Amino acid sequence: MPYIVVRRSDIPAGAVQITDLYFNKSQARVHNGPVPQGPIYLRPIEINGTGRLAPKLQTVGGDITITNQTTGLVAYVLTQVDNNLEALTLAQALDVANFIVAKAYAADDLNNLQANLQAEFGVNYHYSDDIENLLKILSGEKFVVSANTPIQDGGAHTPLLISNSNFPVPGDRRLVTGDTAWEESLASGQLYKFTNTITSYFSDLSINLGEVNLNGVVPAANGNENPYAVVYLNDGTVITSADI
């Protein structure tokens, strides 16, 4: 299942809508029509490295526990990435989360994340979760970790087995493999525009507007001069209009 992931931090949730995903809710026939595929709003990536919803860790001997109910990418990293079989510190998890966000903003493939992490940080980070869980979070789904979730037991990292209960809000941010609506949109519709062109958002007119694939403009990594979004397949690879 493909996921739409934002590539910039200045777009708030619910501000940009992809309207050309057929059927649109406003004209779907609920009694005998297919499930509406649109509209889909772009959502920012929930990171929560600091603040009220950031993970709070308690260390007792070799055991580490997340003591509060927490949401977002840092919580996911803490539960799924280990440092040479030990749990990450909060600072390390925040670094890893920011690295993942930067890769999404740069529209890089995420299908080899463990090797990317090891190359970037020079330490023996391990990541082996289903990449689709990460893509859900990047696409704006709320990832929740319950209070008192252990992440290290006797000095060994204990990865959380992720289930539907960790994604409690039925956001359904997925596109459907085999559905032509999003493929048409990505090939020549709104998704084409949102993944290929640099567009100003709100009143910031200082950025260079342009079409990335036509005029060779290289967007700034992790900045707001990127196109709005990127589409990831559920194996972590990027799919572009050129792939349709």
Add this chain to the structure above:
Amino acid sequence: MSQVYITVTRTDIPNGVLQIRDLYPNPSDFNAVIDPYPQGPFYLSQPENNSVATTADGDKRTITSTVSGLAAYLIATLRGNDLGGGDYEALTASEANTIATNLVSRMRNSLALQAANITDIADNTQADSSVAAPSTTRVADILAIMTGAIFTLPAGHQVQDTNGVFSPIAAIDIDDFFTGEKNNRVLASDIAVSAAKGALSVMLSDNFNYKGTANNCVAIYNSDGSVYDPNA
């Protein structure tokens, strides 16, 4: 465009009781001038699998009485015991009935029905049986029968000639023995969306409840017999 076949995995659901409504367009609101041919609604049907019986006349064997279903299809298209020299006997009625039952059982468990799987099931019962020549068995036909398509062999249909050699229905003639729809559907957006998020996704779920029993009730097959994965 690839085809898919929607089969019923439970025995407690009669034909025509469950309808998949969210396939587009629905005949009730499609415009014949500008819309595609309606894909829905699609009613679920049980596979027909009546026991077949044969009558021997020397080495010649014929179907005893008119019979419909998977066993009839198999005995008319799937080779049996190896006679050497490229010749094979027909399956015995008992072998055909057993293989048919085992194939239906495989479908009930939502397992693949590719050519290799069919050969595996067949040669568990008759070691020389296979979908390879001179068999004319086609995966798509078996999938069609699994979706409830009707295949009928008339009484007296010959499956083994006077020399004791299998005489399969030629592949080009097999469709003449089917009556009605073969129930295949084009794998278009509506099927994909239904299987991922709509009515089919509910029926694929083990939480699907019919008369108080919770279990999945459909399997979706690609035309090569592999199981369609809506979440791929």
